[in-house]
Amino acid sequence: MKKIIPIGPYHPLQEEPEFFKLYVDGETVVDIEIEIGYNHRGIEQISTTKHYDQVTFAVERICGICSTSHPFAYVNAVEDLLGIDIPIRAKYIRSIIGELERLHSHLLWLGLAGHFIGYNTVWMWSWKYRESVCDILELISGNRQHYSMFKIGGVRKDITKELIPQVEKMCNDLVAIFDMFKGAVMDDPVIHARLKGVGVLTKEDAIKYCVVGPTARASGIDIDVRRDDPYAAYGMVEFNIPVLNNGDVFDKAVVRILEMYESIKIINQCLSGLKKEPEGNIETKVDFIQPGEGIGRHEAPRGEVFHYIRSDGSNRPVRHKIRAPSYMNVASNKVAAVGQTISDAAITLAAVDPCYCCTERTTVINLNNKKSILCWNDLIKLSQEKTEKLKNNYAK
Amino acid sequence: MGLIKKSLLKSLWVFHLPLSPCNNCDIEILDTLTPKYDLERFGIQLVGSIRHADILLVTGVPNYKNWQKLKYLYEQAPKPCFVVAVGTCACGRGVFKDSYNSPANVDEIAPVSAYIPGCPPKPEAIIDGIVKLINILKNAKK
């Protein structure tokens, strides 16, 4: 018999509204309907009412977690339109901010994933260590979130030479923490049993759904805008791109953990690059935006952010199209979650690291429904119970 | 001090309602609950249902798809229930004021007891806002 389980739109942990309708047959999910729109604010239209400098701040407000990805892609788009190059120092600073954001975003996801499968210690730990990344960002930009570092033609703030050793030390201190997380995920038999083979997104499906970022790289698709279409300082530094082939939740977690090491590597190279560049030269002046079109991309923590901008020569864009990575990734849940048990649904849906703010640029408990409803809470409880069971099995 | 007020102030339970936020206020709210700030030691806890909550924490701008939900939720909350608007968007819609998908301010839909401005407010500011609310309740007549 087919039953419908509505999840969301509001639930206590996932900070964003989302609404999944799970069609279940007994314990198995047979179909899933994703409804978004609870977070739509119409930023594409707002952006056409602001002038180019203001848009950098407006697009930052698309999403708090990827709050530098959107300005990054936006300035890339405008610079593509103008065909200008920016000073090397600004390039390094941009990459540093981008990578710091990746660190804090992956730690955040790791914590939430830990909570979903009942490892609340992992949750608390990763959020604790995430604070130290926020501290670095506050040190550099003055803000914990919404760093406001980017502007067309460069960056707003320099990383002075007094700051560099401090940032270097704080970043390198993180490596020991990543080692701990890596050990916690890769060596724990319960996590292996809990996550391996769960929520598999095959390579064929990944291509069909055009997924991006860690979701694609866990399914064996070797794409990364930082390497494929180098921008900022990514053409000047060396890094690896971890790619795994199973496409399950375990691989998605491992890809993210390995990526954090690469981020530290990139930051260190950028910082030593900064030491060689003369201070103060962080901006190319832009006086006039000529008519034309530009496309900018950035590899955000969740995948490729895509911005398209069209100018008619006035001081405001006439069209600004924004495509966030979750827009492609969330849709792929349709295949990844089907065939799973309900207890696996929570972690599968969370594994793409969905970001609805981005998806809708702007995305409730079904209150009047008399049907018995499993809310996210119950779902997480189910998921945690399953882990508990596995743990007990291993203890025996 | 009446019994309701006494028990209310001992441990405020919070229901978190994101109305199309940008996520930032929401992660800062979670930040206040995790080890660095750890509000839970004061008995402040996120709960899963509005029927258990004393405080309705609202973030983000209401849009046409969810503004009625705020009204329903407020109506379902056991009174006294205090609405706290966190962030510039919830306080006055900020940059999204002129958006085609933004019908009203939060305080036009439900009565707001405390505003915590900032984009996003720092965890310290959120804690400060809650403390101010508690003090006002303490000194109130009823």
Place this chain on the structure above:
Amino acid sequence: MKETIIEKVREKFGNKIQEFFKKNDKKYYIEIEPKDIFECAKILFEDLNFRFCTASGVDCEKNFEILYHFSYDKTGEIISLRVKLDKTNPEIDSLTKIFVAAEWIEREIWEMLGINFKGHPNLKHLLLSDDWPKDNYPLREKD
């Protein structure tokens, strides 16, 4: 043999290309007829292994434009297929039969600009609420 991907695209498209514009080494814009979009997208996606990024609908003065952005990840090139649609009764073939990824973006363009996608399996509101007034398209230019 050192044929670049762009040359391959030009060869496969043949006379379907109305206008070819090279913005820089990585960005190309190709204008085609709306009736050719299904075939051209199929060539890019299936034969040449492009990845579909997204589509941008633009309201221009005389007509609607849709740009379908395809990315070639081996070399990092982006090809944007440009189609121009009439303002009266704008419609175009849906690409969902080639790749599922087009489903959401077509729903979005439909609700934002009012462009009809022929053959779309599930053309309903994606971001806006279901009782959004008809004929009110947020991204259309208002006089």
